[in-house]
Amino acid sequence: MQVAKVIVDVPSRQTNIPFSYLIPDNLSDSVTVGMRVQVPFGRRKITGFVVELSDHSDFDGKLKPIEALIDLTPVINPELMDLAVKMSQTTYSFLISCLQTMLPGGMRTSFAKRITAKSEQVVKENDWLFQGKSSVEINPSTTAESTTKKLLDLNKSDEIVVDYVLKRNSSAIEVLGIKATMTPEQLDKQRGLIRANATSQHKLLNVLSEQNNAKLLQSDLVKSGISASAIKSAIDKGWAKQIKIHQNRNPFMQPVKQTSALKLNVAQQNAVDKVSLSIDERDATRFLLEGVTGSGKTEVYLQSMAHALEQGRTALMLVPEITLTPQIVNRIRSRFGDQVAMLHSAMSNGERFDEWQRINRGKAKVVVGVRSAIFAPIKNLGVIIVDEEHDSSYKQSDNPRYQTREVAKFRADYNHCPVVFGSATPSLESRARAQKGVYQLLSLPKRINDQVLPKVDVVDMRQELKNSGSLLSAPLQEKITEKLSRHEQIILMLNRRGYASFLMCRDCGYVPQCPNCDISLTVHKNSHSLQCHYCGHQEPIPTECPMCHSKRIRNFGYGSEQLEEQVKELFPDARTLRMDVDTTRKKGSHERIIDAFANHEADILLGTQMIAKGLDFPDVTLVGVLNSDSALQFPDFRSSERTFELLTQVAGRAGRADKVGEVVIQTYNPNHYAIKFAKTQDYEGFYQKEMGIRRLGKYPPFYYTIKITGNSKNENTVMTRMVALTSYLKEHLSSKAIVLGPTPKMITRVNNQYYYQIIIKYRFEDQLQSALNRILNDSQKLKDVQLSIDNEPLDFM
């Protein structure tokens, strides 16, 4: 008897264990661990992952057989299978969620496969399948076993290529185009029928007759100076017809120039040598590369990765969400060319899927991507790089709540390769490990060519406010004027964390609230509405106050849009570019803004956090931060760290090449230590001070932490339950563990659900994991309160 143990796609506690299914005889040597199958479950048919093969089952009843094989080769390799199991334990999430997380988006839902024959011969020999065509689509859940068997054989003997077909919307990019419907002669006759000065139409006629059989991209035509209305009239007049063109997806916007390795300075060389040695010796060493902004960390990554490739191994590099991808990715591609695969949040499902397949087939030697790229099925890793390792996007906020840095360590151990965590402002957790010798510290203390760090001025806005009331303080305005006169560039950043523009009545102080949540509504100018960012509630912007009927109900707070308006008023001759969520919604707009600024199409780039990190513009000599402390008042033990980190990173954008940079930080808290250390860009000083505070408060990295969140429609239910959980935990954990709560969450009610939390701080608790698992099991049975557990949460809010 051949049995497959399957984790079915039903996320629940009861189904978080493998179920046994019989493998039909003719598939017996084809089913492998890591393939997806379709199985009967109750009265339904569902999918699942094969996690184990066995020759017997502990199940007494009659086993049901697997109904269909979804994959012909495993989609989860043995390394990722081990990782999924480990991850589900450490993040308290279901194994099925972990397995699903590892696959690229589109693949979770689509099953259709495209089978392409590798030669004419194969087509001829397998007429039952191809029927004369070179490529056919099949649906595995309705494919007979015998067919699957034949396909498996063809695949094994390398006669076919199997692709997954994604749903229409994500599969290929479809763009508008036209194709001539008249012959060149007929088109020539049309010339006489149009006005001589209709240049666009004449041009189009030329193109149509010259490229009579071609599919012409509408966007190309427009670029060559043919108007959209000319294209429309061509269709109306019957010269051409509208068609849809499938474009090959290309995740890289532009071709890049090849670059070669730079000559390293001493500190860089030392870092590359240490990492290379560790690659050669197959040590899973963890390095912390602490290098000030502009010290050339990226070059260290590139040469370490190059070393891994020279040794016949591969490299994986992670970068934070969208913010710094385009520039860095281009630097990597210009070094490694087509060997690079990219997994990026701005790519469509289809694009990410294509790249995933390339990686899975071993076609890519270097993978660059954001958080989820840590699950890329790349084999034989020689080095893993985690750039800007302090970045909060490395922690996933939904289930499974994994920390990418920890997953990276797992993969490093599995592959016997080093990990390099790099940052100008390392997380306290990583820096403390380096201090203890758990990580090996590599430092780049100076900027390239000994360029000085920018000079930082702190402007006390409490004084400024009395003077003018403008967003831009007098000293900042002066500096902007000076830099503009010298044709140098300027970056202005607005810290959006905890900052949104809301409506307030100037007479009675009324602020419109969400009816479903305990939060004020945010003003969205574009759609003329008030919106709740938690539940999506929308309503029109009122013209008078519903409480006191005053007409003086106005915007409070400001966004980058208002900032841009003010800048334009103050500096009417300056050209500005704005980068924030509103201007980067369209695909590729992020790159376009960055390119435009790099090409000096603007003098001032202004925007939110997006512009703070990783960008490298040589001519920027002034950075201004408008509201540096808006994150400081957050009731979050990491708010000082976040503020220091953001200010240091954004300051680091100034003066990176041969010109000295200047920075102006506007603040209402000029005496706060996070601001003071940011002024001198003194990471080590900040680290010492902050560690003292964390030690006193028993916070990470001195303590590990767990956050348990419960929610229910009924506030009493969740409160009572959380009180009971607190006592349970206190009983089952050692007296050294600290159990805090339950407390209502900062925003207690969201979408009419009430949220309460418990925080556990601990150092060594061997009963913790089992206690938490018991809590989860019980709650699934009781069904009154929804529980979730966050291991090492980013905040306690």
Ligand SMILES: Nc1ncnc2c1ncn2[C@@H]1O[C@H](COP(=O)(O)OP(=O)(O)OP(=O)(O)O)[C@@H](O)[C@H]1O
């Ligand atoms: N050895 C070198 N010789 C000459 N130029 C170099 C060298 N190393 C790096 N550079 C250049 O110095 C600039 C800054 O380097 P890079 O962007 O890698 O710094 P970084 O430490 O990653 O910065 P940040 O953390 O601020 O993003 C880049 O333009 C890079 O091309």
Ligand SMILES: [Zn+2]
């Ligand atoms: Zn009012």
Ligand SMILES: [Zn+2]
């Ligand atoms: Zn709401």
